[in-house]
Amino acid sequence: MSELTKAEGSDNELAFESALRPKSLGEFIGQSKVRNQLKLILDAAAIQNRTPDHILLAGPPGLGKTTLAMIVAHEGGQPLRLTSGPTIQHAGDLAAVLSSLAPGEVLFIDEIHRMARSAEEMLYLAMEDYRVDVMVGKGPGATSIPLEIAPFTLVGATTRSGMLPSPLRDRFGFIAHLEFYENQELQQVINRAAKKLGLEIDETAQQEIARRSRGTPRIANRLLRRVRDFALVGGKTKIGVDEAMGALKLYEVDDLGLDRLDREIMKVLVERFSGKPVGLSTLAVAVGEEQDTIEAVVEPFLVRMGLIARTARGRQATAAGFAHLGQTPPTNLLDGLLDL
Numbered sequence: 001m002s003e004l005t006k007a008e009g010s011d012n013e014l015a016f017e018s019a020l021r022p023k024s025l026g027e028f029i030g031q032s033k034v035r036n037q038l039k040l041i042l043d044a045a046a047i048q049n050r051t052p053d054h055i056l057l058a059g060p061p062g063l064g065k066t067t068l069a070m071i072v073a074h075e076g077g078q079p080l081r082l083t084s085g086p087t088i089q090h091a092g093d094l095a096a097v098l099s100s101l102a103p104g105e106v107l108f109i110d111e112i113h114r115m116a117r118s119a120e121e122m123l124y125l126a127m128e129d130y131r132v133d134v135m136v137g138k139g140p141g142a143t144s145i146p147l148e149i150a151p152f153t154l155v156g157a158t159t160r161s162g163m164l165p166s167p168l169r170d171r172f173g174f175i176a177h178l179e180f181y182e183n184q185e186l187q188q189v190i191n192r193a194a195k196k197l198g199l200e201i202d203e204t205a206q207q208e209i210a211r212r213s214r215g216t217p218r219i220a221n222r223l224l225r226r227v228r229d230f231a232l233v234g235g236k237t238k239i240g241v242d243e244a245m246g247a248l249k250l251y252e253v254d255d256l257g258l259d260r261l262d263r264e265i266m267k268v269l270v271e272r273f274s275g276k277p278v279g280l281s282t283l284a285v286a287v288g289e290e291q292d293t294i295e296a297v298v299e300p301f302l303v304r305m306g307l308i309a310r311t312a313r314g315r316q317a318t319a320a321g322f323a324h325l326g327q328t329p330p331t332n333l334l335d336g337l338l339d340l
């Protein structure tokens with residue numbers, strides 16, 4: 001049974017993601033600058049028969065950071081070890097992972113900004129000298145024993161590159177900033193996924209889904225599956241614009257791709273605070289969501305769409321933000337910002 005058939009059977013989001021992941025740089029759509037930069041690093045390492053430099057991938061969720069880490073391992077013919085910052089709560093957790101790496105292995109640490117501080121310090125030495133200092137004993141009798149580890153490539157991923165301490169950031173040979181995808185690139189993502197899923201979908205339907213995918217391949221794939229369900233239940237074998245629009249309406253994805261949480265945030269900024277600046281914590285309480293989610297997931301997209309602006313005084317709705325909710329901005333909203 002193929003990976004995709006198994007994923008179809010379980011309809012499990014993670015299984016689907018992994019089945020739809022591009023396996024090589026050539027298959028990876030968009031992000032051409034990052035792709036070329038990454039290719040140079042991998043090719044140079046291959047010529048010199050050494051492990052590629054450590055790589056940091058920064059950007060909002062769902063843009064392909066895990067996929068790129070898998071590609072780095074795959075292109076270099078190396079195994080991949082996956083872990084994440086929140087699971088590394090002590091230096092010992094990291095020491096266990098590092099000391100068990102095979103030579104050349106690619107270590108992927110997702111949400112690397114959430115790793116324990118003590119582990120961060122251990123990572124500095126490991127990245128630079130392929131060595132860890134393991135503390136044995138406690139108190140004044142404690143000694144540190146240096147332990148050699150195999151040469152490896154670290155691929156770190158973060159949605160909050162600003163939260164990484166500079167000594168850690170500086171130890172990466174390459175920092176890639178992933179950008180939101182253009183609609184035409186998302187259309188390619190949808191087309192590719194549809195082919196893999198054996199779906200017939202016309203171009204207008206692809207465009208409608210692409211336009212509402214928040215610049216994010218993960219969302220494009222997810223919306224495609226909901227549109228597929230809509231067509232299936234409606235007894236359609238070919239997906240057209242009616243099926244696409246029907247499903248998107250049912251799942252409350254609006255014209256610009258804003259979902260329920262995006263709209264709630266827009267409503268708070270426009271209706272409750274009338275375009276005045278609002279602090280992140282107030283905003284989080286007002287919509288009942290984690291500050292982290294707002295900052296890493298919601299805000300980058302709304303800023304990119306020009307619907308809100310981040311200022312030193314807080315978050316503000318812009319004139320375009322007011323217009324999107326069908327409201328008239330206050331007269332003192334100058335150049336998208338209130339003249340306070």
Ligand SMILES: Nc1ncnc2c1ncn2[C@@H]1O[C@H](COP(=O)(O)OP(=O)(O)OP(=O)(O)O)[C@@H](O)[C@H]1O
Nearest residue numbers: 017020021028029061062063064065066067217218
């Ligand atoms: N450039 C791309 N071309 C085609 N599909 C892509 C691309 N980037 C991402 N995808 C698809 O989007 C999904 C999410 O990608 P991925 O898990 O790599 O994102 P991520 O940035 O690691 O997200 P998170 O930070 O939430 O873990 C995957 O199923 C993958 O197939």
